[in-house]
Amino acid sequence: MIPGTTGPAAGIPAPPLDGPGARTRGGDHGPGWSGQHAELADEVTTALAGSLNLRRTVLRLVDLLRPRFADWVLVVLADHRLGRLSLHGGTDPTSTDSVARNPAEDLGVGRVLRSGQGELLHVAPDSPTTDGLDSLIPHDALRAQAVDLRPADVLGVPLTARGSTIGVLVLLRGGDRGFPAEDIALAERIAGRAATALDSARLYEDRSRVASVLQAGLRPPSLPRIPGMRIAAGFRAAADHSDISGDFYDVHGHGDDWLLALGDVCGKGVEAAVLNGRARQSIRTAVHFDRSPAVVLGALNSALYDDGDARFVTAVCTRVRPGADGGAEVTVAVAGHPPPIVLRADGTVEELAARGIVAGVRPTATYTEVKDTLAAGDTLLMFTDGIYEARGARGFYGMDRLTRLLPVYAGAGPEAVCEAVEQDVVEYLAGRPHDDMALFAVFCGR
Amino acid sequence: MPGGFPDTPGAPDPAARFDDALGRVDADAAVEVVDGLLDAGADPLGVLVDVIAAGLRRIGERWQRAEWTVAQEHAATAVAVVATRAVARRAERVPATRGQVVVACAEREWHALPATIIACALRTAGWRTTLLGAATPARRLSQYLHDLGPDAVAVSCSVLGSLPATRHFIEAGTAAGIPVLVGGAAFGPDPVRALALGATAWAPDARAAVTAVAGLPAVVPTAPPLPQAVAAEQAALALAHDRLAADLRVRWSPTARVVGTPPLDGVDGVVGSVVDQALHAISAVLLTGDTRALSWTADWAEALLAARGADPALVTELGDLLTAALPEFPLALDLVERHWDRGLTTSGHLPT
Numbered sequence: 001m002i003p004g005t006t007g008p009a010a011g012i013p014a015p016p017l018d019g020p021g022a023r024t025r026g027g028d029h030g031p032g033w034s035g036q037h038a039e040l041a042d043e044v045t046t047a048l049a050g051s052l053n054l055r056r057t058v059l060r061l062v063d064l065l066r067p068r069f070a071d072w073v074l075v076v077l078a079d080h081r082l083g084r085l086s087l088h089g090g091t092d093p094t095s096t097d098s099v100a101r102n103p104a105e106d107l108g109v110g111r112v113l114r115s116g117q118g119e120l121l122h123v124a125p126d127s128p129t130t131d132g133l134d135s136l137i138p139h140d141a142l143r144a145q146a147v148d149l150r151p152a153d154v155l156g157v158p159l160t161a162r163g164s165t166i167g168v169l170v171l172l173r174g175g176d177r178g179f180p181a182e183d184i185a186l187a188e189r190i191a192g193r194a195a196t197a198l199d200s201a202r203l204y205e206d207r208s209r210v211a212s213v214l215q216a217g218l219r220p221p222s223l224p225r226i227p228g229m230r231i232a233a234g235f236r237a238a239a240d241h242s243d244i245s246g247d248f249y250d251v252h253g254h255g256d257d258w259l260l261a262l263g264d265v266c267g268k269g270v271e272a273a274v275l276n277g278r279a280r281q282s283i284r285t286a287v288h289f290d291r292s293p294a295v296v297l298g299a300l301n302s303a304l305y306d307d308g309d310a311r312f313v314t315a316v317c318t319r320v321r322p323g324a325d326g327g328a329e330v331t332v333a334v335a336g337h338p339p340p341i342v343l344r345a346d347g348t349v350e351e352l353a354a355r356g357i358v359a360g361v362r363p364t365a366t367y368t369e370v371k372d373t374l375a376a377g378d379t380l381l382m383f384t385d386g387i388y389e390a391r392g393a394r395g396f397y398g399m400d401r402l403t404r405l406l407p408v409y410a411g412a413g414p415e416a417v418c419e420a421v422e423q424d425v426v427e428y429l430a431g432r433p434h435d436d437m438a439l440f441a442v443f444c445g446r
Numbered sequence: 447m448p449g450g451f452p453d454t455p456g457a458p459d460p461a462a463r464f465d466d467a468l469g470r471v472d473a474d475a476a477v478e479v480v481d482g483l484l485d486a487g488a489d490p491l492g493v494l495v496d497v498i499a500a501g502l503r504r505i506g507e508r509w510q511r512a513e514w515t516v517a518q519e520h521a522a523t524a525v526a527v528v529a530t531r532a533v534a535r536r537a538e539r540v541p542a543t544r545g546q547v548v549v550a551c552a553e554r555e556w557h558a559l560p561a562t563i564i565a566c567a568l569r570t571a572g573w574r575t576t577l578l579g580a581a582t583p584a585r586r587l588s589q590y591l592h593d594l595g596p597d598a599v600a601v602s603c604s605v606l607g608s609l610p611a612t613r614h615f616i617e618a619g620t621a622a623g624i625p626v627l628v629g630g631a632a633f634g635p636d637p638v639r640a641l642a643l644g645a646t647a648w649a650p651d652a653r654a655a656v657t658a659v660a661g662l663p664a665v666v667p668t669a670p671p672l673p674q675a676v677a678a679e680q681a682a683l684a685l686a687h688d689r690l691a692a693d694l695r696v697r698w699s700p701t702a703r704v705v706g707t708p709p710l711d712g713v714d715g716v717v718g719s720v721v722d723q724a725l726h727a728i729s730a731v732l733l734t735g736d737t738r739a740l741s742w743t744a745d746w747a748e749a750l751l752a753a754r755g756a757d758p759a760l761v762t763e764l765g766d767l768l769t770a771a772l773p774e775f776p777l778a779l780d781l782v783e784r785h786w787d788r789g790l791t792t793s794g795h796l797p798t
Contacts, residue, residue: 050668051622053595060623063665094545094597094664208593230473230528241585393688411471412521415528419580420520423556426581430688431553446474 040069041189048197052204055096058088061169061194066093069187070171072149074142076109077159077167077198085109085138091145099138108135109168112156116165118188120179121154136170146172153178157191161199169194218244218273220438223251226258228322230446232414234422234439238268238386246272247384247438248280252287256322259283259291262382262440263315263337272436279304279313279359293317293333294367297359301335304360312360316340316382320442326376328444333367335359338385338399343417345377347407374444377411386437387421392428401428414441464501464529468522476529490533490570494563495652498533502526502559510746512753523559530562537569544571545597547659548590550578552601552611560630561602567652568600568659584614591622598662600655601645603630606739607726609643610684613672613733616644620669625662629655632730634738642734644669672733679777680732687725690771694721697767700751700760716754720747724768724786728778731785740785762787 044064051057054077062073075088078101086098104110108119121136136156137143146154151172159167169191173179179187220235220243237245246269249262261283265275279300286299296317304313314337322328332340336358342350354370374380383402390397405424409417418439425437458466460479467475483493505522508514514522549565551558558580565577576594578587591599599619603612609632619626625646633639633648640648646666649655671677683690700717727743730736744765748758765786772779 047623047668051595051624052592053622055595056591056622056624059665063623204592212593240583241589408515408517409520410517412517413471413473413524415524416517416520419524419556419558420517423581427554446472 040064041186041193044190045193045197048194052201054198054201054205055088057194057197057201059093061198062089062093065171065190069183069190070155071174072146072151072172074137074170074172075159075167075198076170077202078113078165087139087142090142097139097142104138107138108156109138109170112158112168113165116158116160118155118157118184120184121156122178123151123154136168149174152176155179155184155187157184157187159191159195159198161192161195164199166195166199166202215244215273218277220248221250226251226320226322226442227256228326228444228446229258229320229328230414230443231260232418232441232443234418234437236386236422236426236434236437238434238436242269244270244273244276245436245438246276247386247436248276249382249438249440250280250283252284253291253320257291258320259287259293259296260318260320260382260440260442261296261315262384262438263313263335264384264386264436264438265313266311268436275309275311275313278307279315283315283317291319292369293319293331294369297333297335297356297367298365301357301359301362301365305363307360309360312336312358314358314385316354318380318382318442320374320380322444326445327378328374328442330372330374330380332370332372335365335367338383338388339370340380340382341403341406342372342374343379343381343406343410345375345411347410349403349406351403374442376445377443379410379414379417379441379443381406381417381421382440383421384436384438386435387425387439390425390429390434390437392430392432397425397428411445413445414443417441417443461497461500464497465504467529468501468505468525471518471521471525473525473528476525477532480529480532484533484536490537491567491653491656493533494530494567494570498526498530499560499563499652502563510750510753512750523557527559527562530559530566534562534566534569537566540570540572542569542572542574544573544660546574546576546594547598547600548576548578548587548594548596549600549602550582550587550615551580552587552603552608552615553581553583554611555603555605555608556580557602557604557630560604561600563652564600564602564629564655567656571656571660573659584611584618587615588618588622591618591624596624597664598625598627598659600627600629600659603628603632605723605726606632606730606743607722608632609639609726609730609733610680613643616669620644620646620666623665623667625664625666626669627655627658627662634736634742638736639730639734639739642736644672676732676735676777679775680729683725683729683732683775683778686774687722690725691718691721694724694764694767694771698760698764700756716750720750720764723747724764728768728772728781731781732777737781737785740781741787744786 047060047064048057058075065073073089077086079086083101084098085101088096112119133143133146136154137146151174153173155171156168158165159169223231233249246265246267252259263279265272265279282300282303283296286296314335316334316337319331320328332352332354334354334356339352339354352370352372356367357365388397388399388402409420418441421439460483464476464479480493505519509519547568549561551561565575569575601612601615616626627647628640628645629649637648646662647658649658695717723743727740730739744761748761751760752758768782
């Protein structure tokens, strides 16, 4: 129920007739206006269920209510974290601003927030002051918009969800139309439904903010430009909506000495991603002291083992030293991981004969290095088991299919190779679930 | 030259030099053309549309005419990607004064570059953009829509086979009240397919996309459901796609009838593309009601086969095979019978 607070004793001056108010004024809703929004509360429920984003939810609410139910709509939400009130809507439904909460505490907005009870402001048509609107519209520019509409009634209904009043829905009707009792009741019903959606969106946004900050270091990195070389990567998480997984790739170094790493931690999802972050950090630190792939993998092994975690990591490290002739010297070591494939400029496909134990299961491990020379136009491709173990209608994708696919992409560059493999594997899967997949290619040449 | 590029006396036109760089798979040369134009004050949008996107279109035409293999097409496209990044690096310096747009390709769409160009064009115009890559699952798009709450979604769709997944993107966007702008070759030359799929707006190129995004409403209603009968038949057809395609490949006889010089790309590969494309065209017509997608696909197949020395009458044969293969799909069968070879030169009807 709305305890009818009778609005400012003084009213509001009429705006100039040719002012902006004349244009933005609510339309002529005609007879039976009130009857036309019987289904509005249901529409609010359905429409607001479509988004978990707070801004989009507010936009949609404002869009539903204006001009059908009110001429001007403002959604006031309490931000407890910052001690502010965020204000959404007004004449421009996309506009957003915020004000400090304290000054508004003793105004209508503050009362509605604390009491969970709505307030109705009747505006006397010929009164000379606008002060009364402060109560529900604690913002100068927004209040000016409201004044232009020559409001008859300003209604503030609580947005109460799950036992808390999280905001105030401010509705305004201009001209000579106020809010009759049945419309006030409907406004309260609408606000109740909207509040649940807004509160869910607020909760989601809080979680999403935390998650995105924590995930920032776990996302695939952006790749640097290496003089004389081109590098490219492909990445697809098993959870197809996610940007993090148990597969990783990274590149470290500068000038003419680089280390490219790609790996796969056991497990899936967030738990795997956290271990992935540790593995990447260990590699990053190890590379700081020595870029030899065997040393880096040895350090990764010890660091993971010392963590006392029973899980393990497979990885491949490739040190790339571009030469003056357009080629590069590469040194490779692997820890329980499929060795890289070299796609020569002439289309020959070679698997480098690197072998080594997975990292993280023995106190110490020694890795052996394999050397190779890349000529201009050669591509070295590293990949995780999600590629060849992709399971389609005809079983595993397999290494054979991968090596048969590659020759035509000789010399085409690392982007083309990664894209071709990713496309072939995903089309082979034809929508079936898959493991995390990562590809990392380095190409000699421009 | 459209776009008003500054003239360097004696130098070949930038678009021609760019095409040349694509042909030689010379990323440095391609970047040099783009940087040269931008340094001379060219409009970045013009560079994107008239140089890079135009070059990309010619890459596709060269494959279609059997002048290039798929691998050459990929390699040249990678060069165009590198050139687009050069424009994007400068676009990053433009202050982001407008809202946010998520740009994406739906599943089965592997042509990521047109989306990259759109994202770069919007960024140049002051929008904050988030680019999701090729073949993005609808769940991933939804995740981004909930996390970011953007002002719009822009979807690039080049292949007919991705239109059903693009429809899922339209549902994901509009269900959240977010307007969805679509564009790309799969939509044809006008907004018919786009609007049939429930998109908010359609744009024929990056320049039009920049204009269109600025005019989108803040909130849109959820796209209405597609007619139940066609949606159900299209879904059944998608489930049966692999079986139907394998069967058609076996029965169709182009490999045996290839005449003239051996084609640059395997005819087998083209057979696969044509069969897939024919089935995807049927799906596209079911979902959009635009029957041109089917007759134009037959024309395209005819040109593709002719360029590879095969008898264009094979397209009529494929139509017959499709008719025989689709008894469980009455709506699709009717479409093939009425629209497949309507435009074929071999059947005497030239497309208008």
